[in-house]
Amino acid sequence: MNTKRFFFLFLICISVFNQASAQLPAKKAVAWPKIEAQMKPWTRWWWMGNAVDEQNLNLVLEKYAAAGLGGVEITPIYGAVGFEKQYLQFLSPEWMNALHYTVKKANALGMAVDMNTGTGWPFGGPQVKPENAATKLIVQDYKLNAGEKLTESIKVKETKQDFAKLQALTAYGPNGETEDLLPLVQQNGVLNWSPKSGTWTIYAAFAGKTRQMVKRAAPGGEGFTLDHLDQKSVDVYLKRFTDAFGNKPQGVRSFFNDSYEVYGATWTPTFFAEFKKNRGYDLAKHIKDLVSKDSTSGQIARLKSDYRQTMDELLLDNFTKNWTNWAHGLQSLTKNQSHGSPGNLLDLYGAVDIPETETFGSSAFDIPGLRRDPADVRNVDPDPMMSKFASSAAHTGGKSLVSSETFTWLTEHFKTSYSQCKPEAEQLFLAGINHIFYHGTTNSPVNVPWPGWLFYASVEMNPNNSLWPHAQGLNNYIARCQSILQAGKADNELLIYWPIYDVWNKAKGLDMALKVHDVDEWLHPTPFYKLAKDLSKAGYSFDFASDRLLSRSKVAPNGIKTAENASPYQVLIIPASKLMSPETLDHIVQLASDGATVIFQELPQDVPGLNDLEKRRAKLKTTLSKFVFTGENGTSGYKIGKGKILLAGDVQQALVQNSINRESLTDTGLQFIRRKNNDETYYYLVNHTAKNIDTYLALNAAGKITLLDPQSGMIGAGAMQNGKVRVQIKSGEALFLNVAQNQPQNIAWNYLNKAGSKINLNNPWALHFTAGGPALPADQKLDKLSSWTDLKDPRLAAFSGTGVYTSNFNLTAKNAREYVLNLNQVDESARVWINGQEVGLLWSIPFEARIGKYLKKGNNTIKVEVVNLMANRIRDMDQKKIQWRIYHEINFVNINYKEFDASGWSVMPSGLIGPVTITPYF
Structure with missing residues (x-):
């Protein structure tokens, strides 16, 4: 009886379970995420002279949206000659109306708008008065013998320094004595002091002005560059925007700041006070060493490291965080290019909502057929490891987006193909970037003759580009990639400490701007860089960590947590570094004690800086003395608390020994x-x-x-x-x-297995030109494919636009599992139809597509629409001396910043060159 009752209850349970299971939502098949505006590529959008109006804004925004752009980033710049009457003053009521219209129209099109918090670059403008302008340290020296007095007033000798202020006056004696003479300087600059013995050198430190003006400023944006290190100056700068906005949100998704290019800004009036507060000693006593040209002294290197650390703190707190807080008050985000800044790039990137890197120049790839003419590229190779500073800041900070200014000077003007863009974008994706911003698109009114208005340093991503009809190919590819790369979180197992003090500890120079273009100086020679490159090549994934980040990191059950929304890291790696602060070492030890695994490539040798040097050295030495390592085979370990510290010259070996697997x-x-x-x-x-x-x-x-x-x-x-x-x-x-682990079985991937004999499309082709200029060439009959510039019509050598090829071919039997069309050489992008059905855009190498579903047995038709570059038409215009470069300020330059002239260029191949083949796969 009990057995029957049990069996009955078992059946009830099975029935209930089946009913419950039937009510659970079925696991959806894997699919591409729904494409949202943020997943699409965006573009830097130059407003030349602010000469914008609603009619033209409406037209171009519709074209951008139709081509697959998800947003625009407004950066006003200098204008075009002859259009001065159309200029709007930056932030004027008329300009604000244009901004409001742009935001409203863009949103209606499913797009969004970012905005530069300024015009041109760097931040500055008419609201920046001399007292708020970028500041530099000016030092003058004087010599006095015993009993002598200065016969000249202590005033700045440099011209145009009316606002310079004396901030320190220090005398250095023959035996290393120092004396503060500032209280002895009278209001008229006369020093009432003379040395009692020996020869003394007096150093006067002034807070002067760089007098740098905003570069490429738009109307209403002209003026001095801002003192980014001073909070009051930054507040004054931002108040102009707050007032123009009525202190209300403007619908701007994010405010943008370009790369830090504040040249010679080595100081701020509060520097002495901030230095003493943060470093613990008086910098005024060390003016002589601070401006020393000595490139070997360890003492001077320590002093300058302290100086650079103070600059870092001022820039982080007074500008970066301050600006971000201001933007948040307007319900907007901040997007910052921190590279080039005199500070810790990881912290500066991490203090904004969207860290942004940039690519400048062209990379060399091994892809067969990818054009890279040395005459058309700059001698600059974008470094993916540099891009990882921005992505690391995003990943370790739990931020969902990290962007890039992309394709700046990728090639010479008018010669950039989408094929060349693709691997450059992919290299960014591999570095952790997940939002591409084109550099860029120039707003151009419809009545401006071809090629329209253009920026001097860009890839022309605009509707006047002859490639534009196929822009969706590149844009859709990027959108698909970003739809996944913006989802979830980065899954990197290693956290690598960046030893910033080793970078700062240089006796040469003063401020240290860490630029994209100077990575061969401050990044490439370091053990940190070599280790990161080796780990990447071996198949490990990682992010970089700063001292500040480690100070706030915690150990969670599944690894090291750097932020609430960040993925955990399995291991913390400390590359070989000479200098480390005792505080950072203590944080590292605490992480290990709490359960982290830490690998030192080498133990630090010393502490950075000058203050309390011996005391801090003793503290570092005491902490290191507690590391009692045991082990063999090149890796030794020290068990501490719940975790361990490893010492391994071969980091990869240590990772393997600790079951941290590479891909x-x-x-x-x-x-x-x-x-x-x-x-x-x-x-x-x-x-x-x-x-x-x-x-x-x-x-x-x-x-x-x-x-x-x-x-x-x-x-x-x-x-x-x-x-x-x-x-x-x-x-x-x-x-x-x-x-x-749990997903439904999708339809099986159709692999291309056994290839049959190629079908060569050797029938004649008809070529018809549909759009472009300067004039449409006549129709052509082609027995064999070749560049259309080699054909007899003289108009073809100057033509940039669209040509449509049509032909037919016979398929004796349709018995293969798949057929692959290969266009081979295409200059530069193609759209294909088979039997009247659109196959799609073939815009990049290898110019292939699967076409089996479009084919039929017997006669088939093929149509190929090809667009070429702008180069041949521009060449023709320059040969005929047709004036199209009509801009104020820099006007228009070539890739080497020389006067642009295309008249001596060779004609570039154009059209469908082939050979066109179809390969069956069985």
Whole structure:
């Protein structure tokens, strides 16, 4: 009886469970996220001369939206000659009306608006009076013998320094004595003092002005550059905006600040006081050493490290945090390019809502067929490790977005193809960037003749570009990538400390601006950089940490937490560094005691700075003396509390010994970045090698794997073998892998297996030109494909625009699993139709598409629309001396900042060059 009752209850339980299961929502198949405005690429939008009006704003915004842009970043600059009457004064009521219209129209189009908190760069303008302007330290020296008095007044000798103020006057005696003479200076500058013996040198320190003006300022934005180190000056600067805004939100998503280019700003009037408060000693007694040209003295290096640390604190607190708090009061975010700043870049990036890096110049990739003419590129290689400073600040701070000013001077004007843009954008994605901003788009009224208004240092991402009809190809690719890269959180296992004191501890120079263009000086020579490069190549993922970040990091059950919304890190790595503050070492020890694993490549040797030097040295030495390491094979360990500290010259070996696994997929040459979104892990794989890759990959993340192709949008379940997933990635292509334990089986990915004989499309082609200029060429009949510039019509050598090729081919049988169309050489982008059905845009190498579903047995038609570069038309205009460069200030320059002249260029190949083939796969 009991047995029957138990069986009956068991059936009831099964029934209830089945009913409950039936009510659970089914697990959705893996799909691309819904594309939102923030996932699309945005663009820097130059308002030349602020010559904007509602009619033209309406037209261009509609074109931007239709092409796939998600937002614009308004930066007013200098204007075009002859349009002065249309200029609006920055922040005037008329300008504010234009801003309001822009925000309203953009929002109606599903776009958003960012705004530079100024015009041109850096921050400055008419509200910046001399007392609030960028400040520099001016030092003059005098010599006096015993009994002598100065016969001259102590006043600044440099011209145009009417607002310079004497802040310190220090006398140095023959035996190292110092004496503060400032109280002895009369109001008229006369010094009432003479030395009693020996020869003394007197150093006078003045707070002078750099007199730097806003660069590329727009009407109403002209004026001195701001003193970023002084809070009162920053407040004065921002008040102009607050007043223009009526202290109300303007619908601006984020306020933007360009890279720190405040030249020679070595000082602020409060520097002496801030230095004494923060460093604990009087800098006025060390003026002689501060301005010393000595490049070897350890004592001077320590002094200047303290000076640089003080600048860092002033810039962080008085400008960066202050500006961000102001923006938050207007319900907007801040987006800052911290590079170039004289401070700790990680903290400066981390103090804003959206850290932003930039790429400047062109990278060399091994992708076959990718054009990189040395004459058309700058001798600057963007460094992905530099970009990781911005992404690290975002990841460790739990911020969802990290952006980049992208394609600045990627090539010479008018010669940039979308194929060249793609790997450069991918390199940013691999560095952790997840929001591309084009550099850029110039607002151009419809009545301005071609090529319209253009900025002097950009890739022309605007409707006048002959490539524009195919802009959706690049834009949609970026949007697909960013839709995943903005989801979830970065999934990096390592946290690497950046030894900033080793960077600051240099006796040469004064302030130290850490620029993108100078990484070969302050970044590349360091053990930190070499370690990061080696770990990346080996397949490890990491972010960088500053001293401040470590001070507020905690140990959680699943690793080191740097912020509430940040992913945990499994290991903290301290690269070989000479200098470390005792406070930072104590924080590191505390993390280990609380359960963290810490790996020192080498132990620090000393402390930075001058104040209480021996006391702080003793403290560091005492802490280090407690490390009792034991072990063999190059790695020794010290158990402390719940965690451990390891000492390992070979960091990778230590990681392996502690079961911190690398991603072995990098052995194939593939590069990757990994993100975690709830219970799913995404891998973004990129093939920048010269070879096509078809292999099975082992992943550290376990589960079912779905492949997502960001080029085509295709999705399918990956084929598995011994826990590995098969991937096929051609040179120049990328692929996402979605890994999850619980997901439905998607339709299987259609792999290209056995290739049949190629079908060559050798029938004649008809070529018809549909748009462009200076004039539409005549129709052409082509027995063989070649550059249209080689054809007989003389108009073709000067033509930039769109040509449409049509032909047909015979398919004797349709019996393959898939067919792949390969256009081979395309100059520069193509849109393809097969049998009247649009296949899509083939805008980048390898210019291939799967077309099996469009084919039929027998006769098939093919149409290929091709757009070429602007270069040939610009060349023709310069040869004919047609004036199109009509801008104030810098006007227009070439990639080497010389006068632009395209008249001597060679004609660039254009059109469908092929050969065009179709490959069946069985």
